[in-house]
Amino acid sequence: MDTQNLVHLADDYARSFTAVTADHSMGIGWAAYKLHGKVFMLVGEVDDKATVIVKADPIRAAILRGQFEEISPAHRMSKRHWLSVVAGKFITKALLHREIKESYLLVQASLPQKRIRNVGQPAHKGISRRQLQPLARRLATELPGVSRGRPFVEKLDVYKVVNKVFLIITDDPGEPIITVKTDPGQIETLCEQYENVTPGRYLDKHHWVSVEGGKGVTRELVEELIKQSYRLALKAVPQRLKPPV
Known part of the structure; x- marks a missing residue:
């Protein structure tokens, strides 16, 4: 996956979830994607490389950092709980979508219960x-x-x-x-x-x-x-x- 696709796919997928907003509250050049005001993804540049930053369980984060050279401790955020992802041959659309969704779910789980009930997945048709x-x-x-x-x-x-x-x-x-x-x-x-x-x-x-x-x-x-x-x-x-x- 190249840099252009990384940013486009991350932005498109993050916005497909309900109740998501995006702003530049984290600074110039950084897009912050939020669920009810809580950040679950950042997109910007680190060392001149387009970077997607997502939240992850600490154990999962450690495993992913060991598996993929394109995944490293997060810039600007807690290195134990956040990951930085850059473009590369081992970063696929499925992997990127999975980590964005995991981040979204972790932030969602931290919301008050009454908010969780009103937050869903991307608007796909249900099955009976x-x-x-x-x-x-x-x-x-x-x-x-x-x-x-x-x-x-x-x-x-x-x-x-x-x-x-x-x-x-x-x-x-x-x-x-x-x-x-x-x-x-x-x-x-x-x-x-x-x-x-x-x-x-x-x-x-x-x-x-x-x-x-x-x-x-x-x-x-x-x-x-x-x-x-x-x-x-x-x-x-x-x-x-x-x-x-």
Whole structure:
């Protein structure tokens, strides 16, 4: 990704979230993107390089700094809680969008509860209870190295990558849910933000969430949760066994 695309994509995606404002309160040459007055992204120049600065969980921040040479401790902000991102060959649109969204969610979680209820994701069309499971099945089977079966009970349709579970679809008309693996630090925020997301129904509630179609649940959210669950499952797989992606 080049510098022009970095700035354009960051600006466009940040503005797609509801209740977001942008101003220059952080100084000349810096655009500050805020949610109810709280900064979740800065865009400006550091050492003559266009830079996007976002908030991150300290552990996540440390991991990302170790993985990507284009990601470093943030300029102007707390180096433990904020990241600077510059353009480079390893910075993709998906990665940039993910980190902006994570920053937005962290700031959102710090808002008073009455404000959180009024803040949503970008205005994408929601999916119904009836649409959720067919969508999840299609998204899961498109991923490399996926197998499926019913190893637990007949009503649980289980999807694995190299024998690691990443998706469970409940075939029960009274409980049309999917269950996916997620980062423990995201569970509370997801459950607060989406009334149809709850701690995992069958597995460790500190690492899994269950999702039902309906208010606020979009195709984009379901796709992101399934892909994230797939990636988390793959972390436990030896490199030599991982499917080509």
